[in-house]
Amino acid sequence: MSPEVVVQQALNGISFGALLFILAAGLSLIFGMMDVVNLAHGGFYMLGAYVALTVVQRTGQFWLALVIAPLVVGALGLLIEPLLLRRLRGRHLDQVLLTIGVSLVIGDLIGLVAGREIHSIPFPAGLDRSIAIMGGDYPLYRIFVIGFGVLLAAVFALVHRRSQAGALIRAGVDDAAMLSALGVDIDRLFAITFGVGAALAAIAGVIAAPVFGVFPGMDVDALIYSLIVVVVGGLGTLSGAIAGGALVGTADTFGKVLFPQFALALIFAIVAFVLLLRPTGLLGRVRIAR
């Protein structure tokens, strides 16, 4: 590979990694707080993309879609937690299973309403061109995705460390039962967590839509990738989502260029290797929920 290609692919990898981080952050947040792996995460991602598709088709406004989609999907998450998950609190595995049902319903209803065709969303105005990097043309939108991911990570880190909400999150991740005993309204906290996690999935769906398209089955792809990211990076930590996203994004991109037939085997090898050395992921918490 020539140096230009290496730089381009590295950028592709980081860009994909940034997207994976956005996607996995919500999954990781929900798990960290509630010990629930939300298997409807891919469904929320897909719903976000379809809401964005509708908004863009009606108004042509990508940025409006980036605001509306997480609001809609976040509201849905805010409803699902008290309506369905709250009844099963303490039965973590059953909560996980329940989210499978939710994802089935979301996937089927989207197909029923929006049809089974493949759609695409155009790049937002201003980001639809390429810029020169190392003598080659590189799509600006992918640079934007990297910037957006970094920005989101910075905001998260700030909220996490400095704000009262961050303190609640850290306390909740550490010991939700104790937090509840201290007088914090844990029901509200869990509902909001689930809503924010869902909204994050929707944001990832909107961001990904111009690159990967909007189609039935995108929920499964997203779910699998986000699971791999959190398994590799470690569940329930922000740094885990970042590390996992960066590693899986780059490995996947270079794998597909270098040996297209075995790109998946490479990811498989990474997952296996990480699990052998550190069963909780690279930066995961030690505790594993049963």
Place this chain on the structure above:
Amino acid sequence: MKRPAAIAALSILGAAALVTFPLWSSGWESSRYATTILRDMLVLAILALSLDLLVGSAGLPSLGHAAFFGAGAYAAAIAAQRLGSDDLLLGFAAAIVVSALLALVIGLFAVRAAGIFFLMLTLAFAQMVFALAFQAVDLTGGSNGLANVHRPMLFGLDFNGPEALFELVASVFVLVLLLLWRVRASTYGRALVGLRENERRMRALGYDTTRLKLSAFVLAGALAGVGGALSGWSLRFVSTNDVGIGRSIEAFVSVLIGGTGSLVGPAVGAVVVLFVERVLPSSIPFAETVLGVLFIVFVAAARQGIVGLARAAYARVRAP
């Protein structure tokens, strides 16, 4: 008659009635259709029964069980194609060996984890198998799948006709049920339940729990592979759908709706699932949603499943 003897007699009668279904239903107008649907229900039931060995007995919630089903389906079809033989035993042998080996490899990693982590790992690994099947076009036909899968023969017995094939599927189903019944009653089966109830204590008792889990994973994988081989012969077609997450979820939903850890529960669940998926869509367009809602209701409100509910109702009726 004493109760166990009555149950045994009824079971044998039921099995015989099931296997001979195409014969005594031949007068019906929709016998062909019913035979086809029932055949596919039994294939899914075999997959669900094998999964329940993990979910119900050992407490290992695998969400990637279709990997072994698909591996069996591909193995049987490819072996027949490459070796130019339609031998039934060859097909089953190929399916069992390949799916068991795959289960061994995946299991080595997956059984190190427990609970939710196990579920995520099996799902992720199965998706890898799906992707490999999708990419290995020379072997699996990629997205086109393998069409024109030959139906098998055994000692000159031809299973090409719909009735003969049904009898084959139903017989294997009965054998799998019998095997799992024996397994559950054995010390090995009890040890698996011990694993579910209290793994630490099992370790303290001297059991090598990782090995125990791995053996269950391989056994369940091999049985799923048998189901896969039957699926390929039934549909004369093997595709990436057979290894996909959709099939894994179908099996898991069957197990949970029917009832985990009850011998026939998963089979009952498989009947319900395929009824919703195959019979219902002719009247309503959102069958999958129905399935999803049904699943949510059972997980949230009736975790014991249909068989569990029926048992509770029966106990209430019997109690004065």
